[in-house]
Each structure stands twice: as structure tokens, then as C-alpha cells.
Amino acid sequence: MPELPEVETVALDLRPHLVGRTIVRCEVRHPAVVRHPAPERFSAELVGRRIEAVTRRGKYILHRLDGSLDEPMLLVVHLGMTGQWRLVSAEAPESDHLHAVLTLDDGRQLRYRDVRRFGRLLLGTEAELVAAGKLPRLGPEPLDPGFTAASLYRRLHTRRAPLKALLLDQMVVAGLGNIYADESCFRARLRPNRLANTLSRRAVGRLHAALGQLLLEAIANRGSSVDSYRDAWGEMGDEQERLQVYGRGGEPCLRCGRPLSVVRLAGRTTVFCRRCQR
């Protein structure tokens, strides 16, 4: 699943190849993946635009486009569960589940492929997309210097919900999904079902430190390819080989050897160690 480290990897890889390129053609094959505006307008607005920057916010890839007077126009890509945003030569063979193709002025193509179609493409200014309810108000970036243990504590200590449910809530922290929520709880030795308002400052400090280390390590390893995640070149990441709990239910805890527990929490499969995580 593409979470913060996976999306960051794609954005970092694409940036030097896309900045300065102009979109000369846009073909939407599965209109449902274009959530804003209507697919015809999406294509018409996109063609002729130059890409000025490629960044990430939460799990969203943001392509800043030229031609706007005040607030920049953004092409926004969210990969959902199985989305892939690849840069290929126009001659590259096409795979199935290809829903949108953008051709650039250097002849290469940006292709959006998504088997389960949980992902989406958006076009508009940030204000426009937020107002239209297409782009949620996201919480802080967990790797931003302003995201401190104290600020995380302030966001958690009033909430009477399982810790993991809040880690998955993009308005609390942006960019975490099931993989890194479970992994950060394990590294911080916190049980995912602990009610957030029972966490001490010290425990939140461990969580904050674990999150920072985990996400930086995962980015350095180019993300986790546990399902269909691939980078912009179609290559797998390496972080899945380092995951300590995700996908390891029933297998021995790497710290104490006890079999890892599996429960359903916040609608998600959750793996943790009953001995190491309190």
C-alpha cells in the first residue's frame, strides 16, 4: 500500500524528470478515476500546462502547474491501495488496468494504473479542491520540524479512541496507513488499542521518535512493496523486508519470540506483540 514513504519515493524520483516538461496530450480511459473536475474539462485544462514542481503532502503527489495568476493549479494524484504512477517511454507496452495517460513534450508518458481503483486524479487549486470536498484538511507532516513530541501529545491526549485509529486519521497525522501505524506502535512498545488519552508524555515521546526513524528508514529503502506498490520506474521497494510486525501475524516476535497477535482494529488487520507492547 502506498503510504508516506512510498509516495515520497515516487515524488522524489519524478521531480527531476517532470519539472519543466509540458503536458501535450491527456487520455482518460476510465473516467471514474478523475474525481475533479469532469473528465473532459480535466483533460482540456491539463493540456498545454508546464509542470513547475513535484511535491508530496500526506499520501498525495502534487504537481504544480504553470499558468495560474495567484494560487497555483495542481494536478493531484492519490494512489489509493493499488495505484501506480509511472513515467515510461511512449513505446513501452501497455499493462491492463491503465486508466489515464499523460503524454509529455519529450515523448514520454505518465501512466496511471490502478487495479482496485481506490486512487484518484484531481485538478484545481488547493482552495478549490478543499472547497469541493475533494481534498481533505490534512494534519501535520510527521517529518516536518514543527511536528514535535509535544504537538503530537496535544493532538492525542484529548482523544478517547484507540491509538491506531488516530494514527490512521489523516487529520491527526498525514501520511500513515496500516503498515506504518502497526510498525510505529511496535517500535514505541505501545499496544495499538490503547486509548490515546491514557498515553503519558513519555509514551508519546517514544511514539514520535519511532515514527521519525521508521519513516526516514522506509524512504531510504524506497518504501514497502507488500502488495502491488511499485515506484515510478515499476521497481519494488525494499522496506517490506525490514517490517517487524505488519503481515507477520502468528509468527514469532522479533524481540521476544512470542507469537504475534492479530486483531481487527479501526476496521484494519492489526498485528502486535502482547508481551512487548503495553
Add this chain to the structure above:
DNA sequence: TTAAATTCCTGTAAGC
């Protein structure tokens, strides 16, 4: 306001 449940979607794997 908050928390939990439901929905979308299809490939994969388990079970009979």
C-alpha cells in the same frame, strides 16, 4: 464533535 461502521473495487487464496 467524535467514533465506529459501511461502501467502493478486484486479484488472490483458502475451503469444499
Add this chain to the structure above:
DNA sequence: TGCTTACAGGAATTTA
């Protein structure tokens, strides 16, 4: 072998 069923989950939507 072939069929049915459960499962995976991000986030919008609905319900409580």
C-alpha cells in the same frame, strides 16, 4: 479441477 467465499485497505460517506 472448479466453484464459492473471505480478505486485503484509503478515505468518503453514513450512522450512532
